[in-house]
Amino acid sequence: MAKKKKAALKARVRHSSNGRGNHAPQSPITSSSQRTYTIADYRLEKPTFDIRQVRKGDEVRYEVSGEVNAPVPPIRESKYLDKKQCIEIYRLMLLNRKTEIALENLYKQGKVVGGVYFGLGQEACSCASAYALQKDDWFGPMIRNQGSLLVRGFRARDIMMQYMAKSGSPTKGRDGTSHFGDIEKRNMVSPISMLGDLIPVLAGVALGARLQGRNIAVMTYIGDGGQSTGVTYEGLNFAAVQDLGLVLFVENNLWAYSTPADMQFRVKDLAERAIGYGIPGVIVDGTDACQVYDAAHEACERARRGEGPTLIEAKMMRMKGHAIHDAADYVPKSMFEYWRKRDPITRFENYLVNVKKWMTPEENENLVASVERELEAEREFALASPLPKPESAAGGVYCEGDCHEIKPKYGAPKTGTKVSSRPKETNAAIHFK
Numbered sequence: 001m002a003k004k005k006k007a008a009l010k011a012r013v014r015h016s017s018n019g020r021g022n023h024a025p026q027s028p029i030t031s032s033s034q035r036t037y038t039i040a041d042y043r044l045e046k047p048t049f050d051i052r053q054v055r056k057g058d059e060v061r062y063e064v065s066g067e068v069n070a071p072v073p074p075i076r077e078s079k080y081l082d083k084k085q086c087i088e089i090y091r092l093m094l095l096n097r098k099t100e101i102a103l104e105n106l107y108k109q110g111k112v113v114g115g116v117y118f119g120l121g122q123e124a125c126s127c128a129s130a131y132a133l134q135k136d137d138w139f140g141p142m143i144r145n146q147g148s149l150l151v152r153g154f155r156a157r158d159i160m161m162q163y164m165a166k167s168g169s170p171t172k173g174r175d176g177t178s179h180f181g182d183i184e185k186r187n188m189v190s191p192i193s194m195l196g197d198l199i200p201v202l203a204g205v206a207l208g209a210r211l212q213g214r215n216i217a218v219m220t221y222i223g224d225g226g227q228s229t230g231v232t233y234e235g236l237n238f239a240a241v242q243d244l245g246l247v248l249f250v251e252n253n254l255w256a257y258s259t260p261a262d263m264q265f266r267v268k269d270l271a272e273r274a275i276g277y278g279i280p281g282v283i284v285d286g287t288d289a290c291q292v293y294d295a296a297h298e299a300c301e302r303a304r305r306g307e308g309p310t311l312i313e314a315k316m317m318r319m320k321g322h323a324i325h326d327a328a329d330y331v332p333k334s335m336f337e338y339w340r341k342r343d344p345i346t347r348f349e350n351y352l353v354n355v356k357k358w359m360t361p362e363e364n365e366n367l368v369a370s371v372e373r374e375l376e377a378e379r380e381f382a383l384a385s386p387l388p389k390p391e392s393a394a395g396g397v398y399c400e401g402d403c404h405e406i407k408p409k410y411g412a413p414k415t416g417t418k419v420s421s422r423p424k425e426t427n428a429a430i431h432f433k
């Protein structure tokens with residue numbers, strides 16, 4: 001190609017690549033067109049370490065660099081919770097942990113039919129988030145959110161019987177993990193997936209309630225891995241556009257199976273994703289029950305006012321493997337040490353007993369003992385429940401038409417109900433500075 005022709009082609013490519021063509025002058029960025037966004041951050045500590053993948057031949061390891069010996073931050077005082085509520089959440093967190101310890105033992109005794117999944121280290125996130133829901137709100141937990149189930153009124157025996165596929169379990173032995181819901185009393189959508197499919201379903205629940213004349217809060221969860229999926233985007237974008245009361249907890253527990261969060265996304269904080277959806281984004285320390293509750297409460301209130309969804313990123317660490325079969329050998333030991341010092345239960349106990357002095361050491365011991373007694377009774381009950389009769393296997397699996405009726409929960413559907421039509425400018429003014 002002749003030199004002249006080449007230069008002309010280059011120029012054309014350059015002009016067309018910015019989409020402006022030859023004649024449109026590039027407008028300078030002025031201060032009025034420059035936009036800035038704020039992500040609220042409740043944390044009292046911002047961990048400063050990175051994980052790096054190191055390959056040697058076929059071997060893959062992860063190495064941590066940065067400040068792994070930082071001092072443990074205090075619990076942030078709640079704007080909303082009183083003494084009684086804090087102690088109640090603490091009790092639920094204990095029950096959450098001890099239920100999982102019991103499940104692990106049942107598994108080791110060969111009584112569990114499948115695997116077991118744990119939320120060790122995530123109890124504050126599960127319990128304090130669901131604690132912000134009101135009776136008419138809905139939720140859709142994921143497999144690690146055993147605490148959310150306990151908060152909404154399921155008993156430890158339900159979880160244990162489910163894992164053992166007993167006839168007294170919520171699915172009457174039809175499932176061996178967490179696939180059960182309750183559309184009657186506890187307003188719970190059955191966990192259907194770890195990878196985002198709960199998000200559009202919960203958005204749909206909020207839309208359904210609105211069509212019945214009510215704005216409710218609907219809460220669900222997604223992991224640092226699961227948030228990359230298409231359905232996560234579609235569900236949250238739909239909720240944002242329709243101003244549906246979705247409260248989405250992004251549980252950034254630093255691992256998606258054996259993939260570290262640093263290899264999962266390029267943004268610094270997953271809460272930044274909220275900006276792209278045009279909704280508020282909040283960061284909390286997921287090991288601090290007060291921070292989790294405050295962010296959840298504010299998001300639920302916003303949802304009930306009909307103002308739309310909120311994305312809350314809870315930062316914490318998955319303190320076990322993906323499931324019981326996974327020893328998590330790929331996790332650097334120093335990461336476990338760092339987060340073990342930030343154990344949500346130990347920190348909350350210290351806050352209640354030593355900082356606030358809302359419980360004496362003796363009252364605390366009594367509370368722990370009462371949780372253990374309760375757990376033991378639950379375990380006995382679950383063990384005594386029989387397995388389902390073989391001849392019942394085909395029953396209760398498919399709806400046969402007259403087995404149950406699904407009625408509108410909040411009122412007769414109102415056709416023509418107007419969804420919110422707040423102008424986008426208002427949205428921007430409220431949430432972003």
Ligand SMILES: Cc1ncc(C[n+]2csc(CCOP(=O)(O)OP(=O)(O)O)c2C)c(N)n1
Pocket residue numbers: 144194195222223224225226227251253255256257318322
């Ligand atoms: C389509 C599909 N692919 C893979 C899996 C297996 N799987 C379940 S959870 C998971 C990782 C999820 O990681 P994350 O979203 O961070 O949640 P976490 O387990 O840390 O709570 C994978 C790969 C699946 N359930 N479905």
Ligand SMILES: [Mg+2]
Pocket residue numbers: 223224225251252253254255256257318
């Ligand atoms: Mg994860």
